[in-house]
Amino acid sequence: MAPNFRRVVEQELTKVFDCDEATILGGLMATLEDLPYHPVPSVKGTDIIDGCAQTSTRLVAGLGTVVSAPAIRPDVCLLHAQEADAYGNVRYHGTPFCDPLFAKASTTVIVTADVIVNNDVIRAEPHRTVIPGYLVDAVVEAPYGAHPCASQGHYPHDEPHLLEYIASGASAHRWNDEYLGPFVHQPANLDDYIELVGGAARIDQLTDTVR
Incomplete structure (x- = not known):
């Protein structure tokens, strides 16, 4: 689902912290609690601590040694x-x-x-x-603003378009020519984008499948 991300990771062009969902949510919880970290007992005994350098282990009363996720505040x-x-x-x-x-x-x-x-x-x-x-x-x-993903109760994901997206990510050259240019840079507005992905009739057909 993320061929471009995968490529830059494999080429070591970006730094990656290999964390599971619970650890990331633990970091968000720490921010809400105004704490430096939040314990994540569910990953106790796993190797998450080895893959995510941002985490550490702490001794928590009643829980023993658990992984602690540092506070995360997205900009x-x-x-x-x-x-x-x-x-x-x-x-x-x-x-x-x-x-x-x-x-x-x-x-x-x-x-x-x-x-x-x-x-x-x-x-x-x-x-x-x-x-x-x-x-x-x-x-x-932004009507249909979640496309090509789904918007619950309005339209499901657009699988043919997602497959096209994945295929174009096979190389940086294909990505720029086959997806980034036509679907991101070329449309002047959301209406233009909808036309590029098949127009209102095709979007309505996707919508009909969830009514």
């Missing part, structure tokens, strides 16, 4: 949701996964949403707000 967090209002109150039509945690731990949070709804809609059902506006620095209306 910028970019999230996609199904609905938001102009004030940055965000709603999901499915599981938000770890998005609220990233939003709380990050310095700057930008949300793209398939639909921007009126604030009255948000206020009518406040219990549905997953990420409150005070955590969000900017919100952008």
Whole structure:
């Protein structure tokens, strides 16, 4: 799924810390707790400590020796949701996964949403707000903004396009000519991009599969 990342890692062009998801989330939790580290008992007894140089082990009462993840505070967090209002109150039509945690731990949070709804809609059902506006620095209306990945309740992932993306990443030359140029640099706006990936009719066909 990440051929370009894989290539630069294999060529040792970037530094990588090989951490599992629990350790990364532990680092985000440490930021929320205003602590230098957060214990991650679930990786006790594994070799995570050997692959992730940022972690260390600590003796925790009741848990014994556990891996401790240092606090992580991302400079910028970019999230996609199904609905938001102009004030940055965000709603999901499915599981938000770890998005609220990233939003709380990050310095700057930008949300793209398939639909921007009126604030009255948000206020009518406040219990549905997953990420409150005070955590969000900017919100952008971006219909189909998660493409080629999925947006729950709106459209599934676009597998043919993802396969094209993966194939173009086989080399830096192919990536620039076959994907980065046509799909990233060439479109002037989101409407242009949608046309490039098959137009509204094709996007609607993807949407129909989840209705």
